[in-house]
Amino acid sequence: MSGPSTYKPNSGFERWLDTRLPLPRLLHDTIHTFPTPRNLNIWYTFGAILTFCLGIQIVTGIVLAMHYVANAGLAFDSVESIMRDVNYGWLIRYMHSNGASMFFLAVYIHMFRGLYYGSYKAPRELIWIIGVLIYVLMMATAFFGYVLPWGQMSFWGATVITNLFSAIPVVGKGIATWLWGDFAVGDATLNRFFSLHYLLPFIIAGVVGLHIWALHVPGNNNPLGIDVKSPQDTVPFHPYYTVKDAFYLTLFVILFAIFVFYAPNFFGNPDNYQQANPLVTPPDIVPEWYLLPFYAMLRSIPNKLMGVIVMAGAMITLVFIPWLDTSRVRSCRFRPLMKQFFWGFAVACVALGYCGSQSVDASVAGIPLVWVARVATFYYYAFFWLIMPIVGLIETPKKIPASIAQSVLGDTAAAPAE
Amino acid sequence: MRLTTISLATVSLGTLLAFGLLASTPAMALDTTRLAPKDVSFSFEGPFGTYDRGALQRGYQVYKEVCSACHSAQHLAFHNLDEPGGPEFTEAQARALAAAVKVPAGPNDRGETVDDKGTPISRSATLADHLPSPFPNEEAARANNGGALPPDLSMVVKARESGPQYVYSILTGFTAHPPAGFKVIDGKYFNPYFEGWNIGMPPPLKDGTVTYSDGTKATVEQEAHDVVTFLAWASEPKMEERKRFGFGVMVFLILLAGVLYASYRKVWKDAH
Numbered sequence: 001m002s003g004p005s006t007y008k009p010n011s012g013f014e015r016w017l018d019t020r021l022p023l024p025r026l027l028h029d030t031i032h033t034f035p036t037p038r039n040l041n042i043w044y045t046f047g048a049i050l051t052f053c054l055g056i057q058i059v060t061g062i063v064l065a066m067h068y069v070a071n072a073g074l075a076f077d078s079v080e081s082i083m084r085d086v087n088y089g090w091l092i093r094y095m096h097s098n099g100a101s102m103f104f105l106a107v108y109i110h111m112f113r114g115l116y117y118g119s120y121k122a123p124r125e126l127i128w129i130i131g132v133l134i135y136v137l138m139m140a141t142a143f144f145g146y147v148l149p150w151g152q153m154s155f156w157g158a159t160v161i162t163n164l165f166s167a168i169p170v171v172g173k174g175i176a177t178w179l180w181g182d183f184a185v186g187d188a189t190l191n192r193f194f195s196l197h198y199l200l201p202f203i204i205a206g207v208v209g210l211h212i213w214a215l216h217v218p219g220n221n222n223p224l225g226i227d228v229k230s231p232q233d234t235v236p237f238h239p240y241y242t243v244k245d246a247f248y249l250t251l252f253v254i255l256f257a258i259f260v261f262y263a264p265n266f267f268g269n270p271d272n273y274q275q276a277n278p279l280v281t282p283p284d285i286v287p288e289w290y291l292l293p294f295y296a297m298l299r300s301i302p303n304k305l306m307g308v309i310v311m312a313g314a315m316i317t318l319v320f321i322p323w324l325d326t327s328r329v330r331s332c333r334f335r336p337l338m339k340q341f342f343w344g345f346a347v348a349c350v351a352l353g354y355c356g357s358q359s360v361d362a363s364v365a366g367i368p369l370v371w372v373a374r375v376a377t378f379y380y381y382a383f384f385w386l387i388m389p390i391v392g393l394i395e396t397p398k399k400i401p402a403s404i405a406q407s408v409l410g411d412t413a414a415a416p417a418e
Numbered sequence: 419m420r421l422t423t424i425s426l427a428t429v430s431l432g433t434l435l436a437f438g439l440l441a442s443t444p445a446m447a448l449d450t451t452r453l454a455p456k457d458v459s460f461s462f463e464g465p466f467g468t469y470d471r472g473a474l475q476r477g478y479q480v481y482k483e484v485c486s487a488c489h490s491a492q493h494l495a496f497h498n499l500d501e502p503g504g505p506e507f508t509e510a511q512a513r514a515l516a517a518a519v520k521v522p523a524g525p526n527d528r529g530e531t532v533d534d535k536g537t538p539i540s541r542s543a544t545l546a547d548h549l550p551s552p553f554p555n556e557e558a559a560r561a562n563n564g565g566a567l568p569p570d571l572s573m574v575v576k577a578r579e580s581g582p583q584y585v586y587s588i589l590t591g592f593t594a595h596p597p598a599g600f601k602v603i604d605g606k607y608f609n610p611y612f613e614g615w616n617i618g619m620p621p622p623l624k625d626g627t628v629t630y631s632d633g634t635k636a637t638v639e640q641e642a643h644d645v646v647t648f649l650a651w652a653s654e655p656k657m658e659e660r661k662r663f664g665f666g667v668m669v670f671l672i673l674l675a676g677v678l679y680a681s682y683r684k685v686w687k688d689a690h
Binding site for chain 1: 465493498569572573576577578579581653655656659660661663664665667668671672674675678679681682685686689
């Protein structure tokens with residue numbers, strides 16, 4: 001699909017540039033004429049939305065870093081000073097803190113869309129794997145960022161997460177001390193987390209470049225999960241998808257703005273407006289919502305090391321999906337059995353998130369949540385390692401349309417005899 | 419030796435008796451989880467809610483005359499008192515309010531922190547000063563409050579679940595009589611809206627604790643409502659600016675979405 005370039009330099013300057021640094025050609029081929037399946041739905045706009053989120057986080061983050069002080073004694077007050085004394089500091093900080101939640105909301109929709117339509121299957125395995133890498137980098141960045149305001153949850157969240165490394169036999173304690181730069185979470189930890197929090201978004205931006213580059217070789221998958229067969233199946237990216245992405249991005253920004261302006265602390269924890277105090281442990285240490293499913297897995301396993309392995313395994317599993325799915329058909333639209341297991345997986349993830357948000361000994365309708373989390377964790381693993389390989393072999397897919405154009409435009413447009 | 423044995427026996431008998439007595443009283447385990455906060459509403463709720471100026475000004479009076487004896491509000495400066503979206507005292511009023519408060523001024527140009535009589539050097543506050551803390555350090559605060567630390571109030575409303583309702587309930591929740599079987603710890607006070615029901619803070623507000631100059635009747639509920647409004651503003655001083663700005667952003671985004679939707683339909687008209 002990347003095909004031969006259709007770029008024609010229009011002026012002497014463009015001709016001069018094209019033989020030296022063909023930047024206009026690159027832009028022309030990748031965001032102007034790039035042939036894109038004509039049947040992409042709303043769920044395919046989240047790539048643009050995520051790019052926007054990354055941009056917002058980087059721009060607001062750079063401004064915040066101009067005012068923030070990475071020092072255990074001053075960090076909390078410096079954030080409060082941003083909220084009170086810096087012109088529009090409240091806006092920049094609320095955009096950044098809510099932006100993290102919106103970023104994860106978008107990335108989860110993007111990932112579930114990829115799972116549903118089989119976007120990880122050949123020839124797009126690397127796009128998926130690079131995407132998993134971005135997701136892991138995002139979690140690391142968000143975790144470092146949550147520590148920076150140096151509130152109670154910042155401090156205790158950092159303590160809980162970094163202590164996970166101490167579960168590793170023999171070298172664990174040493175690794176934890178090395179990560180802290182001290183014998184507990186403290187000033188040295190805060191400083192290195194700030195440094196890494198500033199660094200990682202640029203690495204993410206670089207990996208996003210690879211993600212898009214890898215996407216532009218085979219081109220987009222689509223809700224039908226079938227390959228593009230003729231030029232009739234596609235439309236040029238601009239203006240068709242630039243305008244569609246812009247419209248849905250604006251709807252997303254409206255949701256974003258509702259949180260920033262009318263419920264800026266909705267995703268936050270009140271405890272984080274209390275300065276970190278190593279002597280006072282909050283009754284419930286809860287990570288940010290987007291990490292809750294993994295937190296629930298960790299807590300549902302009685303043995304700490306096993307818990308860490310199960311949690312890490314859940315992330316590593318994602319890398320193998322392209323080879324765990326044995327089906328010839330990409331899209332769940334034509335996979336009646338897989339579709340049901342997919343929604344079961346979505347329910348398991350939400351259930352895990354809910355379990356993670358409640359206290360360890362909580363129960364609902366007499367069922368201890370720790371058992372709900374165990375069942376959901378089992379389903380999470382079973383979905384990838386058992387259901388995906390087996391269903392792909394035993395399932396009879398529905399009849400697949402002959403082409404994208406036929407499906408969208410009807411038989412008149414491109415009608416191979418049925 | 420014999421004596422010791424007897425006295426030991428007496429002691430153990432006494433202990434046994436004491437335990438027996440305790441056991442015979444209906445000592446069911448009381449659930450001292452805090453009660454849900456009272457359902458009280460405030461002018462600053464909702465997407466268009468603003469702070470009630472009168473309540474903010476009265477609330478500052480309550481903070482100044484009552485709370486500030488034990489609680490700091492260190493993120494507030496006197497110049498905040500005349501800023502838009504806040505109590506909006508006039509600049510002259512804010513200067514006068516600042517001048518009425520002493521702040522530490524040591525060391526002086528001779529390096530002294532106390533005057534000839536040994537009292538710490540102080541001066542009247544200016545608009546640039548932050549509200550002073552009642553105690554020089556955490557240890558002093560604890561020593562003066564039976565070991566409990568009065569929390570800083572500049573963010574207390576944001577730092578608690580349903581903050582405004584919670585703080586209001588604490589201030590008005592000193593019910594006279596604890597339920598049978600609940601023992602109020604010596605030096606603590608009964609307040610069922612506080613986790614564990616034993617709170618270190620004595621009931622701070624009574625009817626008429628302050629005298630409002632605007633003629634508002636100073637009931638406990640009124641005083642609590644006013645000071646909670648003030649503390650909510652202290653937590654979120656840019657709230658009015660935020661909501662006003664947000665409204666403009668919303669109008670813009672909805673118009674933009676409309677224009678983009680029209681373009682989207684037009685561009686795609688021939689592609690379906």
